[in-house]
Amino acid sequence: MGKIFSLENNLEERNSSQRSRNEEREEEEKGKEKQLEKVSEKGDELPDSPEGYLESTPTPNKKYEFFESCLWITIRDLMTRDVVTIQEDTPLEEVFSLFGKLPYHTFPVVNTKNELVGIIDIDIILEILLLCLVPRAKHTPLTAIRSLGGKAEDVMITHPVTIPLDATLKDASDLMMKYRFDRVCVSENGKLAGIISKKDLVKEICRRRKKGGTGGTGGKRGKDDAEG
Template sequence: MSENEEGTPERTDVRKEEEDSPRDRTRLSDICADVKISEVMSEETTVVRESESIEDIIELMTRTPYHSFPVLNENDELLGVIGQDNILELLFFERSHRHHHTHLMAIKALSEDASTLMVHHPVTISPDSTLCDAADLMIKHHIDRLYVIREKKLAGVVSRADIIKKIHGLRRQ
């Protein structure tokens, strides 16, 4: 930083240093607007069927690193999502807060398969959408993954980590 004739730092020099930072050299909005979800999504996704038993889903959760699974019907259409939070509530429903009891008792009574425990209408995105679109949805809905839908069928999953890795790689180029 340079000083002017009076010996005080010049404001323009501070701005110049800021402009030279990697974050400013490559604008995030430019990067994410040019990258389609199809370029970063994971196509290999572990799924469960709506008729799959809760016990089988719990077993699947113990064998895989995933925290949630998309629930599909027989036509491979996304119906919902079942996650660790759903399973944990089910397993420990006796310890849950009183206002949850009615809902959880109903779930426990009905919970024979994925369709009774899943969260319906997960947030989805098109493979032609951009990374900016995905980031906006994740931030708005406080979620860490989006389900990518092509012609009513699950095409893949994109996570926050996928987006961050892609943007970081592009910024370093």
Template sequence: MRAKDIMSTDIVTVSPESTVEEAAKLMADREISGIPVINSQNDLVGIITEGDLLGKHKRISPPGYIEFLGGIVFTESQDEFFEQLRKYVATQVKDLMSDQVVTVGPEAGIEEIATTMDQKNVKRLPVVGEGKLLGIVSRADLLKALL
């Protein structure tokens, strides 16, 4: 069996300009844990997950610093803090989504799909052909195929 045989083709998607609230409502209403983000040409540009939404609401800790000669010297990287802050104030999907999406092609076998999910620690794999979103394989789809 291949990805094209087990993937769901009735896919819920959002655009990068959709609001975070719209994406969260879709996930809750459809009882799904992640939504592919596609542009107007049906190109996969990202994915937004429950983890992204929950991460938006976690406590943000500013980087450590010391005062030295009347100035501030940061003892930790500020990059992570500013990334967390950017996500905290996100209102559009494009500001919260992951743009590094793990995907498989339609010809990927079950073993490749299972291995990829395990190694990359993902719960769903968009199926992409020629840059276009064709479907999505979830863990549930994979389990059904294995039965």
């Protein structure tokens, strides 16, 4: 008799557990139906299949696609064309004055044909101006030549690194990051065509980011954008 009673209790517990599971499933189904109803009320069309739902769900990568497109913008649309240059026969005192007045760290040096023959950066100027504070034991032939020079061509860096007009934003950024340049001269057939700076690149990327990747390829930038 006790065994029959125990068996009946076990059967009742199993039935009760089964009913609980069934009720939980019913509640889950109702919850899903309510969620679908809410989506339908918002006017969103539901896909016919799970595959369609996955296809209709936007992937995180899509909103970053325009960043990749930024990499292939040509620098001819971003560079500064109206460049402040130094003639190769400019006296050093005028070069010093130019560095003191303008906020640039480098200046291209050109000849009378506007051919790029070199650059002068602020490190060279500082080295010349402070040469008297450097111990003679640390003087190099180059610093001695520069200290005795009287013109821009005497102190400039010859054969500067340049980038062509058809280079991309990615090309320019890679070059600047590799050599830690703030500005790079843009050349066309050996002549100075303009200057591209890190600030130019940052401004263009930020502008496109605000517009969500839409808009034009950008226009010509002013001198302030090429500040280095």
